[in-house]
Amino acid sequence: MKLTLIAVGHKMPGWVNEAFAEYQRRFPPDWPFALKELKPETADSAAQTKAREADKILAAVPKDALLVTLDERGRDLTTKALAQQLERWQLDARPVAFVIGGTEGLDERVKAAAHFSLRLSSLTLPHMLVRVLLAEQLYRAWSVLAGHPYHRE
Template sequence: MQVTVIAVGHRMPGWIENGFAEYAKRMPPEWHFNIRELKPVERAGNRSAETVMASEATKIRAVIPKNARLIALDEHGKDLTTVQMAAYMKNWLQDGRDIVFVIGGADGLDAALKKQADMLVRLSSLTLPHGMVRVLLTEQLYRASTILQNHPYHRS
Protein backbone atom coordinates (compact mmCIF):
# COMPACT_ATOMS: atom_id res chain seq x y z
CA MET A 1 0.00 0.00 0.00
CA GLN A 2 1.15 3.50 -0.85
CA VAL A 3 0.91 6.53 1.47
CA THR A 4 1.65 9.70 -0.49
CA VAL A 5 1.83 13.38 0.34
CA ILE A 6 1.04 15.54 -2.68
CA ALA A 7 2.30 19.05 -2.00
CA VAL A 8 1.99 22.11 -4.20
CA GLY A 9 5.34 23.82 -3.87
CA HIS A 10 8.93 23.04 -4.66
CA ARG A 11 12.46 24.12 -3.79
CA MET A 12 11.93 23.97 -0.06
CA PRO A 13 14.65 25.20 2.29
CA GLY A 14 17.11 22.56 3.46
CA TRP A 15 15.70 22.40 6.97
CA ILE A 16 12.26 21.54 5.57
CA GLU A 17 13.68 18.82 3.32
CA ASN A 18 15.77 17.45 6.19
CA GLY A 19 12.82 17.42 8.60
CA PHE A 20 10.56 15.74 6.07
CA ALA A 21 13.25 13.19 5.17
CA GLU A 22 13.92 12.36 8.83
CA TYR A 23 10.32 11.35 9.53
CA ALA A 24 9.77 9.80 6.09
CA LYS A 25 12.67 7.38 6.62
CA ARG A 26 11.12 6.28 9.93
CA MET A 27 7.85 5.22 8.31
CA PRO A 28 6.94 1.54 8.32
CA PRO A 29 8.27 -0.01 5.10
CA GLU A 30 4.86 -1.48 4.25
CA TRP A 31 3.48 2.06 3.94
CA HIS A 32 5.66 2.81 0.88
CA PHE A 33 5.66 6.46 1.98
CA ASN A 34 6.63 9.22 -0.45
CA ILE A 35 6.07 12.81 -1.45
CA ARG A 36 5.02 14.18 -4.81
CA GLU A 37 5.90 17.85 -5.26
CA LEU A 38 3.99 19.89 -7.81
CA LYS A 39 5.19 23.20 -9.14
CA PRO A 40 2.77 25.97 -8.13
CA VAL A 41 0.84 27.84 -10.81
CA GLU A 42 2.03 31.44 -11.00
CA ARG A 43 -0.49 34.07 -10.04
CA ALA A 44 0.64 36.44 -12.77
CA GLY A 45 -1.34 38.85 -14.85
CA ASN A 46 -5.06 38.78 -14.21
CA ARG A 47 -5.27 35.23 -12.82
CA SER A 48 -7.53 35.09 -9.80
CA ALA A 49 -6.89 32.87 -6.79
CA GLU A 50 -9.79 30.67 -7.95
CA THR A 51 -8.22 30.22 -11.39
CA VAL A 52 -4.87 29.32 -9.85
CA MET A 53 -6.45 26.83 -7.42
CA ALA A 54 -8.44 25.22 -10.26
CA SER A 55 -5.27 24.83 -12.34
CA GLU A 56 -3.41 23.35 -9.37
CA ALA A 57 -6.34 21.00 -8.71
CA THR A 58 -6.01 19.67 -12.27
CA LYS A 59 -2.32 18.96 -11.64
CA ILE A 60 -3.15 17.29 -8.31
CA ARG A 61 -5.86 15.06 -9.80
CA ALA A 62 -3.44 13.94 -12.50
CA VAL A 63 -1.12 12.34 -9.92
CA ILE A 64 -3.66 10.83 -7.51
CA PRO A 65 -3.57 7.04 -7.85
CA LYS A 66 -6.81 5.47 -9.02
CA ASN A 67 -9.17 4.58 -6.14
CA ALA A 68 -6.93 6.25 -3.56
CA ARG A 69 -8.38 7.65 -0.36
CA LEU A 70 -8.01 11.42 -0.63
CA ILE A 71 -7.37 13.40 2.56
CA ALA A 72 -7.16 17.14 1.96
CA LEU A 73 -5.52 19.41 4.49
CA ASP A 74 -7.76 22.41 5.03
CA GLU A 75 -8.14 25.04 7.75
CA HIS A 76 -11.85 24.15 8.02
CA GLY A 77 -11.24 20.41 8.20
CA LYS A 78 -11.74 17.99 11.06
CA ASP A 79 -9.52 18.71 14.03
CA LEU A 80 -7.99 15.40 15.09
CA THR A 81 -5.89 14.40 18.05
CA THR A 82 -2.88 12.25 17.30
CA VAL A 83 -4.63 9.22 18.81
CA GLN A 84 -7.65 9.86 16.57
CA MET A 85 -5.34 10.14 13.55
CA ALA A 86 -3.84 6.77 14.48
CA ALA A 87 -7.33 5.23 14.68
CA TYR A 88 -8.22 6.60 11.23
CA MET A 89 -4.91 5.34 9.83
CA LYS A 90 -5.58 1.87 11.26
CA ASN A 91 -8.96 1.72 9.52
CA TRP A 92 -7.60 3.15 6.28
CA LEU A 93 -4.68 0.73 6.23
CA GLN A 94 -7.04 -2.20 6.75
CA ASP A 95 -9.16 -1.32 3.73
CA GLY A 96 -6.12 -1.59 1.47
CA ARG A 97 -6.66 1.57 -0.59
CA ASP A 98 -3.72 3.85 -1.25
CA ILE A 99 -3.84 6.99 0.89
CA VAL A 100 -3.09 10.47 -0.42
CA PHE A 101 -2.72 13.58 1.73
CA VAL A 102 -2.92 16.84 -0.24
CA ILE A 103 -1.31 20.13 0.77
CA GLY A 104 -2.49 22.99 -1.42
CA GLY A 105 -0.61 25.97 -2.73
CA ALA A 106 -0.39 29.51 -1.38
CA ASP A 107 -4.06 30.18 -2.12
CA GLY A 108 -5.27 26.86 -0.69
CA LEU A 109 -7.19 24.07 -2.37
CA ASP A 110 -9.87 24.31 -5.03
CA ALA A 111 -13.41 23.94 -3.63
CA ALA A 112 -14.27 21.14 -6.08
CA LEU A 113 -11.16 19.19 -5.05
CA LYS A 114 -12.11 19.56 -1.38
CA LYS A 115 -15.60 18.21 -2.18
CA GLN A 116 -13.97 15.26 -3.95
CA ALA A 117 -11.89 14.44 -0.86
CA ASP A 118 -12.88 11.58 1.42
CA MET A 119 -12.01 13.77 4.39
CA LEU A 120 -10.81 17.27 5.22
CA VAL A 121 -8.30 17.48 8.07
CA ARG A 122 -7.05 20.57 9.87
CA LEU A 123 -3.48 20.17 11.01
CA SER A 124 -3.53 23.30 13.18
CA SER A 125 -5.58 26.39 13.93
CA LEU A 126 -2.43 28.39 13.29
CA THR A 127 -1.48 29.64 9.85
CA LEU A 128 1.59 27.62 8.87
CA PRO A 129 4.07 27.88 5.99
CA HIS A 130 3.46 25.11 3.47
CA GLY A 131 6.89 23.60 4.03
CA MET A 132 6.26 23.41 7.76
CA VAL A 133 2.98 21.60 7.06
CA ARG A 134 4.95 18.87 5.27
CA VAL A 135 7.16 18.32 8.28
CA LEU A 136 4.31 18.43 10.82
CA LEU A 137 2.09 16.11 8.78
CA THR A 138 4.90 13.62 8.28
CA GLU A 139 5.82 13.66 11.96
CA GLN A 140 2.19 13.08 12.91
CA LEU A 141 1.87 10.20 10.46
CA TYR A 142 5.04 8.70 11.91
CA ARG A 143 3.68 9.21 15.42
CA ALA A 144 0.41 7.52 14.39
CA SER A 145 2.42 4.57 13.08
CA THR A 146 4.21 4.26 16.43
CA ILE A 147 0.88 4.28 18.27
CA LEU A 148 -0.33 1.46 16.02
CA GLN A 149 2.86 -0.49 16.79
CA ASN A 150 2.67 0.19 20.56
CA HIS A 151 6.04 1.93 20.33
CA PRO A 152 6.84 4.35 23.19
CA TYR A 153 7.52 7.37 20.91
CA HIS A 154 4.04 8.74 21.71
CA ARG A 155 3.33 9.54 25.33
CA SER A 156 -0.21 10.38 26.37
Protein backbone atom coordinates (compact mmCIF):
# COMPACT_ATOMS: atom_id res chain seq x y z
CA MET A 1 0.00 0.00 0.00
CA LYS A 2 1.40 3.38 -0.99
CA LEU A 3 1.27 6.00 1.76
CA THR A 4 1.96 9.69 1.21
CA LEU A 5 2.12 12.43 3.81
CA ILE A 6 1.34 15.89 2.45
CA ALA A 7 2.50 18.37 5.08
CA VAL A 8 2.29 22.14 5.01
CA GLY A 9 5.66 23.20 6.40
CA HIS A 10 9.19 23.00 5.13
CA LYS A 11 12.66 23.75 6.47
CA MET A 12 11.88 21.72 9.56
CA PRO A 13 14.37 21.68 12.45
CA GLY A 14 16.87 18.84 12.32
CA TRP A 15 15.26 16.92 15.16
CA VAL A 16 11.94 16.76 13.27
CA ASN A 17 13.56 15.50 10.07
CA GLU A 18 15.62 13.00 12.03
CA ALA A 19 12.68 11.62 14.02
CA PHE A 20 10.45 11.42 10.93
CA ALA A 21 13.18 9.71 8.90
CA GLU A 22 13.73 7.20 11.69
CA TYR A 23 10.18 5.85 11.29
CA GLN A 24 9.95 6.41 7.54
CA ARG A 25 12.95 4.16 6.89
CA ARG A 26 11.35 1.30 8.85
CA PHE A 27 8.45 0.82 6.43
CA PRO A 28 8.79 -2.28 4.27
CA PRO A 29 9.10 -1.96 0.47
CA ASP A 30 5.43 -2.91 -0.07
CA TRP A 31 4.36 0.00 2.19
CA PRO A 32 6.40 2.91 0.80
CA PHE A 33 5.84 6.06 2.85
CA ALA A 34 6.57 9.29 0.96
CA LEU A 35 6.69 12.84 2.31
CA LYS A 36 5.60 15.84 0.23
CA GLU A 37 6.38 19.09 2.01
CA LEU A 38 4.54 22.23 0.94
CA LYS A 39 5.85 25.73 1.48
CA PRO A 40 3.46 27.59 3.82
CA GLU A 41 1.56 30.52 2.29
CA THR A 42 1.38 33.99 3.77
CA ALA A 43 -1.65 36.08 2.95
CA ASP A 44 -3.57 39.00 4.48
CA SER A 45 -6.00 36.78 6.35
CA ALA A 46 -6.06 33.27 7.80
CA ALA A 47 -8.87 32.38 5.39
CA GLN A 48 -6.78 33.44 2.38
CA THR A 49 -3.74 31.59 3.68
CA LYS A 50 -5.76 28.39 4.12
CA ALA A 51 -7.39 28.80 0.69
CA ARG A 52 -4.00 29.14 -1.04
CA GLU A 53 -2.60 26.19 0.88
CA ALA A 54 -5.71 24.19 -0.05
CA ASP A 55 -4.92 24.66 -3.77
CA LYS A 56 -1.43 23.27 -3.22
CA ILE A 57 -2.61 20.42 -1.00
CA LEU A 58 -5.30 19.26 -3.42
CA ALA A 59 -2.85 19.44 -6.34
CA ALA A 60 -0.37 17.27 -4.38
CA VAL A 61 -2.81 14.40 -3.71
CA PRO A 62 -1.77 11.37 -5.79
CA LYS A 63 -4.28 10.21 -8.40
CA ASP A 64 -7.04 7.98 -6.96
CA ALA A 65 -5.75 8.40 -3.42
CA LEU A 66 -7.99 8.22 -0.37
CA LEU A 67 -7.56 11.50 1.46
CA VAL A 68 -7.15 11.45 5.25
CA THR A 69 -6.93 14.75 7.10
CA LEU A 70 -5.19 15.07 10.44
CA ASP A 71 -7.49 17.17 12.58
CA GLU A 72 -8.00 17.64 16.30
CA ARG A 73 -11.77 17.52 15.59
CA GLY A 74 -11.51 14.21 13.76
CA ARG A 75 -12.11 10.64 14.94
CA ASP A 76 -9.76 9.09 17.39
CA LEU A 77 -8.88 5.47 16.94
CA THR A 78 -7.11 2.93 19.08
CA THR A 79 -3.91 1.47 17.67
CA LYS A 80 -5.80 -1.72 16.79
CA ALA A 81 -8.62 0.23 15.11
CA LEU A 82 -6.10 2.26 13.09
CA ALA A 83 -4.46 -0.98 11.96
CA GLN A 84 -7.88 -2.37 10.94
CA GLN A 85 -8.72 0.84 9.10
CA LEU A 86 -5.43 0.66 7.19
CA GLU A 87 -6.18 -2.95 6.32
CA ARG A 88 -9.56 -1.92 4.86
CA TRP A 89 -7.89 0.82 2.80
CA GLN A 90 -5.31 -1.71 1.63
CA LEU A 91 -8.16 -3.91 0.37
CA ASP A 92 -9.44 -0.92 -1.63
CA ALA A 93 -6.10 -1.08 -3.48
CA ARG A 94 -5.87 2.70 -3.49
CA PRO A 95 -3.00 4.85 -2.27
CA VAL A 96 -3.67 6.76 0.95
CA ALA A 97 -2.68 10.42 1.34
CA PHE A 98 -2.53 11.95 4.83
CA VAL A 99 -2.67 15.73 5.13
CA ILE A 100 -1.32 17.95 7.93
CA GLY A 101 -2.25 21.62 7.82
CA GLY A 102 -0.12 24.63 8.59
CA THR A 103 -0.30 27.21 11.38
CA GLU A 104 -3.84 28.24 10.41
CA GLY A 105 -5.12 24.70 9.98
CA LEU A 106 -6.94 23.20 7.00
CA ASP A 107 -9.35 24.91 4.64
CA GLU A 108 -12.95 23.63 4.45
CA ARG A 109 -12.34 22.51 0.85
CA VAL A 110 -9.67 20.08 2.01
CA LYS A 111 -11.88 18.86 4.86
CA ALA A 112 -14.80 18.35 2.47
CA ALA A 113 -12.60 16.31 0.10
CA ALA A 114 -11.44 13.99 2.90
CA HIS A 115 -12.58 10.38 3.18
CA PHE A 116 -11.56 10.27 6.81
CA SER A 117 -10.45 12.71 9.48
CA LEU A 118 -8.03 11.41 12.10
CA ARG A 119 -7.44 12.91 15.53
CA LEU A 120 -4.23 12.04 17.37
CA SER A 121 -5.25 13.86 20.55
CA SER A 122 -7.92 16.27 21.76
CA LEU A 123 -5.14 18.81 22.22
CA THR A 124 -3.99 21.14 19.46
CA LEU A 125 -0.57 19.81 18.53
CA PRO A 126 2.18 21.61 16.62
CA HIS A 127 2.32 20.39 13.01
CA MET A 128 5.96 19.31 13.47
CA LEU A 129 5.00 16.88 16.22
CA VAL A 130 1.95 15.63 14.30
CA ARG A 131 4.30 14.66 11.47
CA VAL A 132 6.47 12.57 13.77
CA LEU A 133 3.55 11.09 15.76
CA LEU A 134 1.73 10.07 12.59
CA ALA A 135 4.84 8.35 11.18
CA GLU A 136 5.27 6.39 14.42
CA GLN A 137 1.58 5.45 14.65
CA LEU A 138 1.44 4.28 11.03
CA TYR A 139 4.56 2.20 11.59
CA ARG A 140 3.00 0.77 14.76
CA ALA A 141 -0.21 -0.05 12.86
CA TRP A 142 1.85 -1.80 10.17
CA SER A 143 3.63 -3.81 12.91
CA VAL A 144 0.23 -4.93 14.31
CA LEU A 145 -0.86 -6.17 10.87
CA ALA A 146 2.51 -7.81 10.17
CA GLY A 147 2.75 -9.45 13.61
CA HIS A 148 6.04 -7.61 14.13
CA PRO A 149 7.18 -7.44 17.80
CA TYR A 150 7.47 -3.62 17.74
CA HIS A 151 3.90 -3.43 19.08
CA ARG A 152 3.07 -5.31 22.28
CA GLU A 153 -0.50 -5.64 23.51
